Amino acid sequence: MARPLKTIALLGATGSIGSSTLDVVARHPDRFRVGALTANGSVDALLALCARFRPDTAVVADKAAYPALRDGLAALGLSTRALAGPDALDEVATDPAHDTVVAAIVGAAGMASTLAAARAGKRLLLANKESVVLAGDLLVRAAREGGATLLPVDSEHNAIFQCLPADGGRQGVRRLLLTASGGPFRGRDRAALAAVTPDQACAHPNWSMGRKISVDSATLMNKGLEVIEARHLFGLPPECIEVVVHPQSVIHSLVDYVDGSVLAQLGNPDMRTALAHGLAWPERIDSGVAPLDLAALARFDFEPPDLETFPCLGLAYRALAAGGGAPAVLNAANEVAVSAFLQGTLGFLGIPDLVQACLDAHPGGPAQSLEDLLETDAAARRLAGEIIARMQRQ
Ligand code: NAD
Ligand code: MG
Secondary structure, X not given: OOOOOEEEEEEOOOOHHHHHHHHHHHOOOOOEEEEEEEEOOOHHHHHHHHHHHOOOEEEEOOHHHHHHHHHXXXXXXXXXXXXXXHHHHHHHHHOOOOOEEEEOOOOHHHHHHHHHHHHOOXXXXXXXXXXXXXXXXXXXXXXXXXXXXXXXXXXXXXXXXHHOOOOOOOOOEEEEEEEEOOOOOOOOOHHHHOOOOHHHHHOOOOOOOOHHHHHHHHHOHHHHHHHHHHHHHHOOOHHHEEEEEOOXXXXXXXXXXXXXXXXXXXXXXXXXXXXXXXXXXXXXXXXXXXXXXXXXXXXXXXXXXXOOOOOHHHHHHHHHHHOOOHHHHHHHHHHHHHHHHHOOOOOOOHHHHHHHHHHHOOOOOOOOOHHHHHHHXXXXXXXXXXXXXXXXXX
């Protein structure tokens, strides 16, 4: 019997994860079809993808880009429907015609559509870690209530998902060990980081990624966000989630069991492995990633993270312990800081300073509703902007 095609809504199609997803999808036309592609405002890139994948719907989040999308689709002679705005993202995330949603928007901008897909019971491939940090409790609850299948595609969480007991339980699990590459500045001290440029920060030694996550990898905030993400996705307490630096980025993470067994998932550093796993789970499909050549790699190294030079990881543990809105503050302040760093208005060391200042101003506290979290997020962004403006005046 022919296998039914899975129809995919790819949110954030023009990004790094979007392009890796489409690379895997294109290898399996017998399994997948593209129902919807979305972008923020990069219409030309979205149109090129529409010409190749012929989705039913294309969405630009930025409404100002709508006329260019509509006219471009018409000029290509495509019957693809053009939509615009945040509501349109929710619409394609919940459309009954789509069984699979890939959440690959960067930042808190992806939260509403990710939550909507969870509520709508989709098979949900989660790349958009910021929405898990911001609203992890709500997201996990929405997925449970909506009957969604959450499939982590962040490489570490995908690795842990693969190494946890197949029955979905946690019996015998002692610790989760998240690996970190250490980023492009591993081994440097604080003084050496004062003048680093965005291009230096984005030159990751092993992974090719979007600019925001590349800066997060350089500050170790990426690993901090991932600790919080792991807390929500796997339900283990923070003291059971540890980070070890592994510069080769081949061991994607590990699960330590009470009998002393440690299971790891390995592979070349290429997001197509995690995406192929999420797309086909529980089956396995070709991802286009080359087989691992252990003899050529020759060695694996490990070291503890340098929390003094890279305070962001410690700040993330602090926000997780404080609970309530604190992770939302951490994430919002970090998004503002990274954006300012990329625009040249904040130095690299200003990123942890700004996040810390915003966390100092926020006590954390009990669990928050979606409305509270959005208000906390907005307030933290305002405060972060004010602090940057004050720093510039000094
Ligand atoms: P990217 O910057 O390359 O792409 C981001 C995508 O989101 C683009 O399609 C862009 O058009 C869209 N977008 C940006 N702002 C938007 C907005 N306001 N509204 C709607 N759409 C918007 O980012 P990326 O590296 O692909 O990362 C995407 C997400 O996946 C991030 O949360 C990141 O942390 C996570 N992730 C990425 C990687 C990786 O290897 N790149 C690995 C693990 C997790
Ligand atoms: Mg990761």
